[in-house]
Amino acid sequence: MTKDNETLRIIPLGGLHEIGKNTCVFEYDDEIILLDAGLAFPTDGMHGVNIVLPDMTYLRENSHKIKGMVITHGHEDHIGGIAFHLKQLDIPVMYGPKLALALLAGKLEEAGVSDRTELRTVSPRDIVRFGKHFFVEFIRNTHSIADSFSVAIHTPVGVVIHTGDFKFDHTPVDGEAFDIQRLAEYGEKGVHCLISDSTNAEIPGFTPSERSVFPNLDRVFSQAKGRLLVTTFASSVHRINMILELAEKHGRVVAVVGRSMLNVIAHARTLGYIKCKDDLLQPLHTIHKIPDENVLILTTGSQGEPMSAMTRISKGEHRQVKIREGDTVVFSANPIPGNTIAVVNTIDRLMMLGAKVIYGREHGIHVSGHGCQEDHKLMINLTRPKFFLPVHGEHRMLIKHSQTAQSMGIPAENMVIIDNGDVVELKKDSIRKGEKVPAGIELVDTSRSGMVDQRVLKERQQLAGDGMVTIAASINLDGRLFAKPEMHLRGVVSSVNRDQLQARIQDAIETVLRDRWSEFARTLDKKLEVDWAGLNVQIEREVQRILRRELQSNPLLVFLMQSPEPTAVKNAARQRTPAKVAS
């Protein structure tokens, strides 16, 4: 074996310096396996974008090497990208937990790519093989969604443990304990590298058990007099189980509102992850017949998402659910940073409509699904890795996580802090940051099923910030304006007088025509030859200058120049060569 063959290349294409779009490549020799492929949501300024995906250039170029994918759990930031990638990548097989694959199958069907891969369900401690070089063992872990796994990836350079998303929940709601024994066994035998979830690396202590929420929700439910509306993450299967159990205890039927909540509950019930009596769940349109104190409405929208059920309810825009005095609304979720304003605005609107709203940390009605510093220490002590790679977090979280690892005796040179697209070269005796592969982002506008490229985004930002100006000018063959140029302003703020602006633009165009017409128009062989394209560029530049100066901003300019033969102008402008116009 050559030295080169002894390098495992680990390439996270997403999930670093961010929370979202977790997508990791493991490459050895001529084989690649993928671990998860998630999506992220757009940040400010990504106008009209609703999904963000990692740049897949590297995988497109190495598509032939892909042996398959490992899926750790069913959250959007781990499986939400797969349907998009299958349109351009050949991923022959995907192994993952039952719940994640059920959710994924729905997405693939919707996108019409069900036949592009094979989904195979795994059980705890199952070992699957990919190609010649990779074996992967699935190790049950505990997280906010049911049926979640860590994985042990056996590679030619050694065993790599990827934690997936986890916390140590010693009293899980579904009784499915973290398989600590298996982790410890790996630790005993020797783990070459630990790749670990850094989400809560800044927070001291242990993350409380999901079960700790139960008595607090119970107290809140027992105090509600009228209808109860409860919102949480649609994927929080454990939380939903507890809410259903408490609904039954307090004599309330449950109506579920919101597409993703209905979808998850349907799949989770079919697979047995959510257990409740059939008559506990009632269709929304029937609950008006039931007394308020016997009703619980379970909805999406815990993050103030604009189109979600809870947001529409708070705006009085939901057709079937109208808030009234006596309603109690429970936010069993904390706002993710960036969503805070949307969430508190929703809470305010609900209060103004007369609802009592229960929200905030002091009620103990939400806990994180990710471990904190003590969970991280326990993970490191169980696995005792030689090398360490913090993932799934923003830069400062990765730094904190690496400091935790160092405090436990892993030398600083045995870990790397990386960004998306960095190639980690893991050898028998070293870890280092190697070359970088393309790792930008791809923006998807699902409502139009199109990709938003950076040019479109930049145009939208300019349009949003400064508006746009359309100017149409007709020019005669004698080099004069045929008429006053037309001007349309959209989204432009200005204290400048409109007519004055139009006059200045006309002046500018006439000045260019007067001073420079002879440069662009020549008579050859009795034919007038006008370089319309060149003239267009000159005039447009001058008009843009006037706009910048007069409006003190930089609106997007659409400049239309017509001559007696408009098609000639247009073609000329495109080809940047002079067009001939009969004199």
Next chain:
Amino acid sequence: MTKDNETLRIIPLGGLHEIGKNTCVFEYDDEIILLDAGLAFPTDGMHGVNIVLPDMTYLRENSHKIKGMVITHGHEDHIGGIAFHLKQLDIPVMYGPKLALALLAGKLEEAGVSDRTELRTVSPRDIVRFGKHFFVEFIRNTHSIADSFSVAIHTPVGVVIHTGDFKFDHTPVDGEAFDIQRLAEYGEKGVHCLISDSTNAEIPGFTPSERSVFPNLDRVFSQAKGRLLVTTFASSVHRINMILELAEKHGRVVAVVGRSMLNVIAHARTLGYIKCKDDLLQPLHTIHKIPDENVLILTTGSQGEPMSAMTRISKGEHRQVKIREGDTVVFSANPIPGNTIAVVNTIDRLMMLGAKVIYGREHGIHVSGHGCQEDHKLMINLTRPKFFLPVHGEHRMLIKHSQTAQSMGIPAENMVIIDNGDVVELKKDSIRKGEKVPAGIELVDTSRSGMVDQRVLKERQQLAGDGMVTIAASINLDGRLFAKPEMHLRGVVSSVNRDQLQARIQDAIETVLRDRWSEFARTLDKKLEVDWAGLNVQIEREVQRILRRELQSNPLLVFLMQSPEPTAVKNAARQRTPAKVAS
């Protein structure tokens, strides 16, 4: 006196259901006094807006009644609107603390409105008179900015105490204690109504003293090896004093960066609110000569504001300050909700450049300037008001504050929860919510010194979300297209083929012309009369329909129709009357 004359009308035009643009009107009979006039910053979707002001319609209409303004302290959300209002309102006199008026004077000068009012400085326990009906006493309070006041407003219906912004800081940095004695005296004599700051109404306990930050900053400073960069709110004069004191203690000179920080420090030093030796402060361009361990750079940008010094430093875009390995950056401020993402992104970038960044609550290097629930209780117990009006907060904070007041024995019917523009009618024996005056918002785009009206904002939102399409079509007098219509797309996402779209639009236009030309063009007296305007509307409607269907979105359409006599078309379109074109 008639019954009507016994009503004090309290009208907050801003500051409710929000944190920002605090502006309150007190009206009795034919007299109005104002309390503060602040600004707010734009929220998402207010493209290109940088300042938000309250709707001043009510004051414009009642400008003749205005006797003057009371200013409680120098924060932007209390004085930032004044320079704008003075352009349209006649406010003869403003009374306020020395520091606030110094900051305000600079703003008025910059806006060229210094001569539009008279600024008069007050000292603690000063009493000023406005018109026939109002006396106001200034009562020293404690807040994050120096020289801050609560006020007792003597009105014909009784004494109204407005707390301004406050917390009870028993060990203030400047030794200027809250004048609790005076509050207690008012409580003893009888306070008719308490109007109180609700910012931290959701948080239990007392807000710690500003001084509690000192030992924690001291510890952080003592651990810094290289340069120290510290950011906090420019207006936090007490904090800045402590930072300067600690810089001296640790043998560091201080270079100040950022316009607002330089401005506040200059004024505060002149007035004696900031005390430090002259040679402690050094110009930024000289500090490269000083060893790293003897340098402290004090900057703006604690909220991740896009154009602030710290943000530019973190992006490597600041000309004079480049981050290097060994720098320690201290965020002595917590992110205001809505700024979290900007702040953590700044922190991440600083870390990536090699800085050690100290941030977050656990370091104890920031405390709020606003009181929590126990401060609120103490305020209520000191003043023992008959009526209670919670202000300065979002809706849920007002609710919580009113619950605190109720828990102390003030009956629910003696308080009102109001929104901006609600008129509170305070009488001898009642408080109620009366009519509503206009209380929307006015959006300012300061870089273009123009107001952004709702139409412009809506256009910008449409442009940002869906982009725009410009289509130009030339139509002959025979009712046919002169050439293929021109089409420009900007910021439009589409998987639709461009040429195909253009062909469909051409089809649509030709169909309208074929089917309906005869409706719009008639020959009268041998002259062809074309209703270009009517035709324009028809075609534009059809084109918009095609765009919506083909692009599955609703871009802004600019439709330009030319005929052989373009001016005629344009005028026709504007006047909506048929233009005559010679046949």
